[in-house]
Structure formats: structure tokens, C-alpha cells
Amino acid sequence: MKKNYPSPLIGILTSRKANGALAGNCPLFIELQKRLISLNGISFVFIPEEIEKDSIIGYQFSPDDKCWFKKRFRYPDLVYNRIPFQKSEQAESSQYLFSLLKERNIPFFNPCFIDKYELYLLLKNHDPLQQYLPQTILAKDQEKLFSFLKNFNVLYLKPRYSSKGKGIFRLSIKGPGRIELEGIKHKESFPSFKLFWKSWNKELLEKNYLAQEGIESEEYAGHRFDFRILAHAEEDDFVITGVGIRQSHKQGITTHIPAGGRLLPYHMLQTTEHDQFMQAIVPHVGKALSAKLGFFGEFSIDAGVSKTGRYYIYEVNSKPMSFDETEIEERKIEQLCRLFLQLTETQK
Structure with a gap:
């Protein structure tokens, strides 16, 4: 395709929601477009599934019309990765796109969610x-986790890939043998660590929890x-x-x-x-x-x-x-x- 766009041309990478709509931080995308236009650049939003050999189907915001237009673009000069879901980022289509960007020597950031x-x-x-x-271990072994808890008295349990405080719990020793688990909307006591583990080990293992030293x-x-x-x-x-x-x-x-x-x-x-x-x-x-x-x-x-x-x-x-x-x-x-x-x- 001919280079008929202002430079730089920035591709903002996102994904689709379950309902088919584009996901991501739309207000951010709009503000970036406005500022880039003032710098003689331009941006468009796209998803990995809509790339082609020599072009990309993308969505461009028009500040004058205050709406989005679907258009065909050349490959961008840079890709800003804003895929909001880890599952989408790990999908085959996304990984193929990342390898393609490397082949074409097109810079991109940020490369991945952080475990x-x-x-x-x-x-x-x-x-x-x-x-x-803070000292940290994986919450996958009953004896190690109990030893870690006894060492610090208070731990935070966090899923390895969560964000915005989702799925976080505080685990505390509250007396001889008594264990308390407290979440944002959840509180539960156990007469022993063994009973806590029996009740929660499936959740901790399935969601890959880690345990972090509780800081006062x-x-x-x-x-x-x-x-x-x-x-x-x-x-x-x-x-x-x-x-x-x-x-x-x-x-x-x-x-x-x-x-x-x-x-x-x-x-x-x-x-x-x-x-x-x-x-x-x-x-x-x-x-x-x-x-x-x-x-x-x-x-x-x-x-x-x-x-x-x-x-x-x-x-x-x-x-x-x-x-x-x-x-x-x-x-x-x-x-x-x-x-x-x-x-x-x-x-x-």
C-alpha cells in the first residue's frame, strides 16, 4: 500500500469483548489520536484477527466528526500494546502478530502482562x-505455606495474573491454631490451618496464587x-x-x-x-x-x-x-x- 498517511502512524492494539465490541481504554485512545494529529501523526485501533499480508483493518477516531471509522491501513510505524485480557494476549493470533512485528522490524510495547x-x-x-x-512464595504446598504464615503471622494471597485488587485475601493467625481469611467482601475463620487448606487449596492451586509477606x-x-x-x-x-x-x-x-x-x-x-x-x-x-x-x-x-x-x-x-x-x-x-x-x- 502507498504511504498516504501522516507520519508517524501508530497502531493501538486491543482485542474484542465477548459481545464483539472493541475492548480497552477508549478515552485514552481518543486523547492519543487528538494529540498525535496536532503533531502531524495519526493513530488507529486494531485487533490481531484483522491483519492481512500488506494491510490492517483498523478503526480511526475523527475528532471533527466525534465518531469512529473503519478503514484499511498500511502497517504502522509502531504498535502500542493495550490488549486488556491476558487470555487474548496469549492467543495464537496475538503471538503471530508479535512475531510478524519483529520480522518487519516494527517496534512495539509493552510486550506482555506480568506474572x-x-x-x-x-x-x-x-x-x-x-x-x-516483600518475601514471596507460591501458595501450592500446604507445609511450606503454613511455615511461611507462622514466620510472618500475616500474609497476602494474590492470583499471579490478577489486577485491580481482584482475588486478593489476607491470611492471618488470630490465636492458638485459629486462622482468619479476609477478602474485600469475604471473611472466614478456621480452627486450624489444615482445615483452611482443605477448604481453599483447590482455589489457590487452580488460580495460581502466591503468598506475600504481610507488611504493616x-x-x-x-x-x-x-x-x-x-x-x-x-x-x-x-x-x-x-x-x-x-x-x-x-x-x-x-x-x-x-x-x-x-x-x-x-x-x-x-x-x-x-x-x-x-x-x-x-x-x-x-x-x-x-x-x-x-x-x-x-x-x-x-x-x-x-x-x-x-x-x-x-x-x-x-x-x-x-x-x-x-x-x-x-x-x-x-x-x-x-x-x-x-x-x-x-x-x-
Whole structure:
């Protein structure tokens, strides 16, 4: 096909929902299109199943008409991976597309969802980050899990591929032999660990749970809080785009807003020590991920600080959710478009 589009041409990769509609963060796609047009670029949204030998069927947003148009495009100069479902990303059609992009030397990011346990092992082997990791094991052996629980008294149980706080539980020893399991909307007690395991081992094994050391988090106004750090690649480094505070509110298990957490502006709790911690970890996390899994142009980090003042990295997300802070979302659009231009310029 003739190159008859502005440059760069950015392909935003997503998938379909069960009802056939396009999935993903539509407001983000629209804002990226608006900003790219102002930079003499353009973007389109597409799915792996609609690629052809020399062209791609895609969907382009028109700011003037305020609607989407289905069109045929040449292969893009860069692909921004926003497939929102792990199952879709692992599908044969997606994996074929990724191999095709590599063959055609078309840059793309981010390459994959992050397995929480693989992340732990990866960062644990990266010297500058070891000190910030809560101890973590797979929750697949009764004796090992019980020993781990006795060691820390409180654990967090998390599915290896979950996000937004889904499926997370807190497991605690509450007295001689008594075990308590608490979720966002679930609370259950067991007279022994053996009975807990009998009741829950199928769930833990089928959903590939891991167990993470329970950290006694610092609190503000009587509720624990975490940092949400948004980061992007810039030149040969990684920089902080924005930081938000998420605080537990209606329940104490997770600070995620969909699960009842609430937002606080970072400046309310900002300290020199917090800033230094974030500035220290972001480049190392980005470089560790990119060296092992493929280029990560964007990621977010869930981190926190304990009551003793020790900092922790809890999770890293390869497909960051939208931030409720408008100024962070605006900087995100700018950083992404800057990265698009940088990466496509180096391909010329």
C-alpha cells in the first residue's frame, strides 16, 4: 500500500469483548489520536484477527466528526500494546502478530502482562531492587505455606495474573491454631490451618496464587496508604510521569479504588525520602523488565512504606489503569506521544 498517511502512524492494539465490541481504554485512545494529529501523526485501533499480508483493518477516531471509522491501513510505524485480557494476549493470533512485528522490524510495547511471581524472581535477581521486595512464595504446598504464615503471622494471597485488587485475601493467625481469611467482601475463620487448606487449596492451586509477606503499612488518618507510580521510557532511561496516593477506606485489604479505596493527592504526604525512593527504583524496574521480557515503554508501580520506614515494591503493572488525577493523565498522553515520536524517528 502507498504511504498516504501522516507520519508517524501508530497502531493501538486491543482485542474484542465477548459481545464483539472493541475492548480497552477508549478515552485514552481518543486523547492519543487528538494529540498525535496536532503533531502531524495519526493513530488507529486494531485487533490481531484483522491483519492481512500488506494491510490492517483498523478503526480511526475523527475528532471533527466525534465518531469512529473503519478503514484499511498500511502497517504502522509502531504498535502500542493495550490488549486488556491476558487470555487474548496469549492467543495464537496475538503471538503471530508479535512475531510478524519483529520480522518487519516494527517496534512495539509493552510486550506482555506480568506474572507476579516471575516479577518477584526477576527483581530479586536485580541487586539494586532486592531490598524493596516483600518475601514471596507460591501458595501450592500446604507445609511450606503454613511455615511461611507462622514466620510472618500475616500474609497476602494474590492470583499471579490478577489486577485491580481482584482475588486478593489476607491470611492471618488470630490465636492458638485459629486462622482468619479476609477478602474485600469475604471473611472466614478456621480452627486450624489444615482445615483452611482443605477448604481453599483447590482455589489457590487452580488460580495460581502466591503468598506475600504481610507488611504493616504506614497510615494516614487511621488508614493505610500506597503509592501509585506511573513511569515511561524517555531516551535511554525511565522517568516518573506522575505519583498518586491510594488509601484503604471501606476495607483494609487493598487500596484499589474499584475495591473501595480512595484517592489522595501526592503532595499531601510527599517527603524527600519518598521522592528519593521513587527516583531510585523507576529506572531499575524499567531496565530489568525490558532486559528480560522485551521493551517496556510504560508501566506503573504499586509501592508502599512500612510503619518502620522501610520501602516496598508490591507490584508492577504493564497496562496501567487510568489515573483519576487529571494532570497525571495529561502528562501520560504527552509522554506516550513523545515516546512514539522518539521510537519511530529512530526507525527511519
